[in-house]
Amino acid sequence: MGRKPCCDKLGVKKGPWTAEEDRKLVDFVITHGHCCWRAVPKLAGLCRCGKSCRLRWTNYLRPDLKRGLLNEDEEKVVIDLHARLGNRWSNIAARLPGRTDNEIKNHWNTYIKKKLIKMGINPVTHEPLHQQATSVNPSEMPSPASECPKSQDTGQRELPENDSKVTLKLSRDESDQPVDTQVNVNDDDPLMSYVWSDKIFDDALLWKFAAAGEECSEFGMSSLEDNSAWLLGLRRLE
């Protein structure tokens, strides 16, 4: 018995969103919130499936999103978290305020992966490439996350204890050569400290559109107002 498709294919628009569609979705979510994504397109007057609306909102229209490329600190965090969590992009994104899983995934695949390879680091295992060249077929290499033991209770993989220091070959000297950078994730680096604290999860929960608070301005993240400026501009086009 097959699952019903999330939307019937006929009459459902696909492809890039228009400014008008964005406006309708934003107007609807601002006014009503999103109790049930499946119902949103109908109520908002959109010929899209709910899934598409949710994705558009979470990846593009959300007012708390940061825009532009990840900065070096954020890249460090992504690399560190990827080493621990594997391709669990949503978990990684949850620890980077204003960034989406899609954005991080794209950034990983387009920038970081290549950067690590160039530096002689296997982007899957985070081990130096030359250590693996002799015996391991890259396509058969397990992800670091799959090597981590899973919690029997939650199914979640457990992070290794006493693993607060992570060596990242991310920094460069002037000749663009990689330089080992040891990041003590629990010490002085405010971003890393933030990322590994429980506070991040509280902050993630703080996000409420209607609340329109001024949280998450740490680490260079612009204010909600700043991030919404373009959106407000969009609405002014009406």
Add this chain to the structure above:
DNA sequence: AAAATTGTCAACCGCTGTGGA
């Protein structure tokens, strides 16, 4: 200048997890 190639990223697809009936 045109064609081919490569890079980027928004969006889609299909699957899983979860909760309610």
Add this chain to the structure above:
DNA sequence: GTCCACAGCGGTTGACAATTT
């Protein structure tokens, strides 16, 4: 326990832009 609907996740695709030949 089973079925179903839904949200969310990660992998993949494809359109467009940028760069190279």
